[in-house]
Amino acid sequence: MVEPNFVGSTVRPTSFPIDTLIVGQGLAGTLLAWELARAGQRVATIDTCTQGGASRAAGGLMNPLTGPRLAASPDLARRCEQARAHYEHLAAQLGQPLVEPMPIRRLCRDAVEQGRARDMDHSWLGVWHADTRPDLFRAPFGSLEIHQGWRLDLAALLAGSAARWAMPDQAAAAGFDWTAIHLQGRGVRWQGHAIDCVVSCEGAAITKNPHWRGLPLHADGGESLNLHLPIDLPGAISAGFTLVPLDRQRYWLGATHHPGRAVSGPTDAGRETLLNALAARLRMPLPIEVLGHCAGTRMAPSDREPVLGRHPRWPWLAIFNGLGSRGILRAPDSAAQLARHLATGAPLPEDRDVVRYAHHLAWT
Numbered sequence: 001m002v003e004p005n006f007v008g009s010t011v012r013p014t015s016f017p018i019d020t021l022i023v024g025q026g027l028a029g030t031l032l033a034w035e036l037a038r039a040g041q042r043v044a045t046i047d048t049c050t051q052g053g054a055s056r057a058a059g060g061l062m063n064p065l066t067g068p069r070l071a072a073s074p075d076l077a078r079r080c081e082q083a084r085a086h087y088e089h090l091a092a093q094l095g096q097p098l099v100e101p102m103p104i105r106r107l108c109r110d111a112v113e114q115g116r117a118r119d120m121d122h123s124w125l126g127v128w129h130a131d132t133r134p135d136l137f138r139a140p141f142g143s144l145e146i147h148q149g150w151r152l153d154l155a156a157l158l159a160g161s162a163a164r165w166a167m168p169d170q171a172a173a174a175g176f177d178w179t180a181i182h183l184q185g186r187g188v189r190w191q192g193h194a195i196d197c198v199v200s201c202e203g204a205a206i207t208k209n210p211h212w213r214g215l216p217l218h219a220d221g222g223e224s225l226n227l228h229l230p231i232d233l234p235g236a237i238s239a240g241f242t243l244v245p246l247d248r249q250r251y252w253l254g255a256t257h258h259p260g261r262a263v264s265g266p267t268d269a270g271r272e273t274l275l276n277a278l279a280a281r282l283r284m285p286l287p288i289e290v291l292g293h294c295a296g297t298r299m300a301p302s303d304r305e306p307v308l309g310r311h312p313r314w315p316w317l318a319i320f321n322g323l324g325s326r327g328i329l330r331a332p333d334s335a336a337q338l339a340r341h342l343a344t345g346a347p348l349p350e351d352r353d354v355v356r357y358a359h360h361l362a363w364t
């Protein structure tokens with residue numbers, strides 16, 4: 001089955017053999033494509049890029065200590081390190097940098113958080129400071145540094161990867177229509193291609209997929225802005241909102257949360273919420289230019305573990321979804337596990353296997 005794959009190729013013939021077709025080329029589809037190609041599979045991806053997409057709205061920040069408790073799970077250091085090494089490896093393959101260290105300054109939100117920050121002793125946390133330093137930002141409850149943060153250049157990763165595996169425009173233009181596939185004895189037939197496996201990496205669009213839509217994945221819609229600010233920050237600011245420096249006074253500002261709701265596009269309300277949150281923390285008004293505005297939906301089941309594996313009824317259909325709000329940390333390991341499973345039949349960890357939700361799926 002293994003023939004030369006398309007690694008390195010940017011021009012696709014209109015008809016070519018495919019072992020695995022990946023529908024949706026956000027973070028999940030992209031990392032899976034790399035892993036399957038590494039396993040010797042002939043991979044193709046399809047993505048209309050018109051359906052929002054969480055990965056295109058994300059800031060790419062890997063903040064190791066998030067949430068009001070600034071809590072770290074016991075194996076967090078190992079997982080952060082592994083994820084970073086994974087992206088560094090892809091950067092070497094693509095021949096361009098993807099990961100940059102990103103110091104993070106956390107502005108405490110209230111007295112409770114301030115109390116915690118003062119008492120905490122963690123090697124990833126700097127010393128808490130009162131709000132006495134001359135500074136751009138208001139921090140009435142003080143602030144502290146979070147070490148070991150980094151930023152993934154998601155746009156570069158997605159674009160560089162699409163150039164390797166994306167289907168030719170004419171095949172992909174309309175997106176993937178799940179009603180146009182024929183499930184065969186072993187495999188899938190689509191537009192003249194005989195394909196061993198079609199993997200849904202569709203993010204929020206999973207709710208429209210006839211084979212997978214019953215899965216109990218909860219939506220959390222969010223918006224983000226791209227800004228020009230006439231300041232040069234040495235790192236990210238985390239203060240209920242997150243402000244991440246990109247390049248030359250360009251910043252990512254995010255993100256809103258709408259638990260229980262998918263978003264269909266950017267809204268004026270989302271933009272105002274983000275700009276007001278930033279303005280409330282600035283000591284003096286700054287000219288803010290909005291360069292871009294994105295919306296996407298995070299999807300996660302209640303157990304917060306990713307959802308991967310083959311369909312229990314049609315094993316030539318598979319899924320990779322449920323990355324939630326920490327996709328950058330969770331995706332690499334899951335992509336590697338799913339690729340091993342699809343390529344060699346290696347078992348999946350039970351807590352991520354989609355089979356745990358088999359009773360939610362259509363069987364006819």
Ligand SMILES: Cc1cc2nc3c(=O)[nH]c(=O)nc-3n(C[C@H](O)[C@H](O)[C@H](O)COP(=O)(O)OP(=O)(O)OC[C@H]3O[C@@H](n4cnc5c(N)ncnc54)[C@H](O)[C@@H]3O)c2cc1C
Nearest residue numbers: 024026027028053054055060061175176203205222327328
């Ligand atoms: C505003 C926001 C900010 C975030 N910030 C961060 C952050 O800083 N750090 C972090 O770790 N995580 C962040 N996240 C979470 C992270 O973005 C997600 O966990 C991750 O991107 C999910 O990736 P995905 O590939 O599963 O889904 P998506 O990125 O949504 O990708 C799904 C893709 O499938 C395509 N698609 C769907 N159906 C079809 C079809 N039928 N045919 C063709 N294409 C199709 C869509 O166009 C889309 O590109 C953020 C999320 C949001 C919404």
